[in-house]
Amino acid sequence: MAEFMTETAERSAVVPRPGTSGERAGRSGDGAAGPLDGQEAAALLERTRALVDPELRAAFASLPGSMRRVALYHFGWQHADGTPAAGNAGKAIRPALVLAAATALGGPAARAAAVRAAAAVELVHNFTLLHDDVMDRDTARRHRPTAWTVFGDPDAILAGDALQALALRMLAEDPHPAAVPAASRLAACVVELCAGQHTDTDLESRAPDDVTLDEVLVMAEAKTGALIGCACAVGALYAGAGDEEVAALDGFGRQAGLAFQLIDDVIGIWGDPRNTGKPAGADLAARKKSLPVVAALTSGTPAATELADLYAKPHHGQDAEAAAEIARTAQAVERAGGRDWAQAEAADRMARAVQELARAVPDPEAAGGLLALAEFVTRRSS
Template identity: 50%
Template sequence: MSSSAAAEPAFGMPWEGVNHHGSGRLSAPRGEQILARAQQLTRPLLRAAVETLPDELALMAGYHLGWWDADGIAVPAESGKGLRPALVLAAARAAGCPPEAVLHAAVAVELVHNFTLIHDDVMDGDTMRRGRPTVWQVWGIDDAILAGDALHGLAVWTLSAAPVAALSGIARLEDAVIELCLGQHHDCDFETSEEVGLQDCLRTLRHKGSALLGCACALGALSAAAPADMVEAMERFGRELGVAFQLVDDLMGIWGDPARTGKPVGSDLLRRKRSLPVVAALESPTAAGREFADLYCSGAPLDDADVAHAADLIARAGGRDWARAESVRHVRAAKACIAGYRGAHDLMELADCVLHRDR
């Protein structure tokens, strides 16, 4: 990478002035504790649900979740942070409900999230996730699709056993899945379209990136028998947070540390993905923006040097700073949605966690 790009700190370092009190450093340790606690609470039910699958499907699902290798032998593999179940539990806590009452909803959301990841890897042609070959790389495309479908079905089955609001929860979850599909349709369309603007990307992001986070927060409140206005406030919080989450994800796709993201350097650029920093740079009237557009839209294969140069051009064209600023703005908008709820401390901490995550 060029010296100007290499000199920048890795994305994910704490930023000043973005905590829920309005000043000072982010409180990452507290957010990490909330995530770890959510994983501890939901893991037994998640594991029990996956183990009800037929052996062939359970093997692929557990491999994807990082529990074992392709032969079913337990290994210390990287797993996701579990943000979505943590949001379910935090929203329930804001409504005054103990976590035990909403575990089914939390696990259902995590199962849907992982079903979409398996399918996304197929559609995007991604060969690595969390530092290991993706499910379709190990078992093939057909089996990967089936494994994802099985997790989707398992999510509905799990939520059907929820002690509160099972039917309305399923309806809300499936609405989110349909919205995710719409967002993915537009996202795939963008891969072959030259006429993609920032507003197009943001509109798609509100379907693909925000639907499930909004659903997670709403399900937490719904499963806690919260009033309708609180359920909708939680949904709005999650949707705003979802936009910030995807902006950070896009930044990591270009400048993230492969040792943390589990993906190659500049993986999004190698695929010429129209992520938000990329589109912001393409729309930039700067010399760097024009040079980047010539490079990115040329159709010629990109090598590692081209990817490093492209990342530098995006930064100089303002795409990186724009995405960072937008992520902060959407986190602040998310917090404003729940500012009136005294029990929403965990949600505030998780919002901060989204801003400075590095994987």
């Protein structure tokens, strides 16, 4: 285990800023992720889409037409008019983690058995995206208009509900002995996700100086870490793992998921819209109390006071003056230390994730797929 900790800590120590060369740096022993890591993760994600997409398409075929068209549009497989599209269905990170965890603990046979469960996890993830877009009034996802902007709120919400139901039905009809505990874990995860989303929306209505960093970290673990941890745990269940291994993989996923959310929040402020598919500064315009923002607000610096004043005023408009105001807000977050804190905290959470993973999978080679995926999501720019 000591060898595992040394090797993986070196690989996970640095989380570069989006847009820097660190995203594609070599695996050279300097702590940067390497092309082998990126290539390994890309291959895992591509293989996951090839395995999971047929399961998803078959599940969509059972939906009523009104909900099916929204689901197919959301996944990028149809245009709004119902004609076929070859769009972006997402990176498939969560189903890839299911399959990687099953492989790490049970080999190829466990991976093959877990494909339906991986599809179920992807359905739950997309159920949350459909609902989040409605609640957050986000107008773009995956480089195209969000479902609610095309079909309206009711259709988008109902399609999300249908995806959640499909996920649980897929597990209910799976004869594998792990299907029942996996369904139970996934259902509990959905409750946690809803609680996290409720906290998130509640925080948005509170004054900038009335939100603590601990609150936002707990909320982020519930909203993001819970499903990533659940994905890893479901994979472990399908490999026949014991309770301690399942718990350790859940812990790995939760910590890696929190690192993911930290980087996602950084990208939400400083990411390039050409990569993210979302308008520049959308989170700041919505006055979201993301992790870098709250870290900045609670820093006690002059920039924190400036940021609180900016956040106390609603953002309006799409003109040059509005864009300049967003730029000033982003600069205030950075000067107050929010960006640096988020980068450092993401690296720390990845180190904790490595510790959890070592408990369940002591062999670094067997854990390679899980590590490659975790490194991929914390070193991305979109």
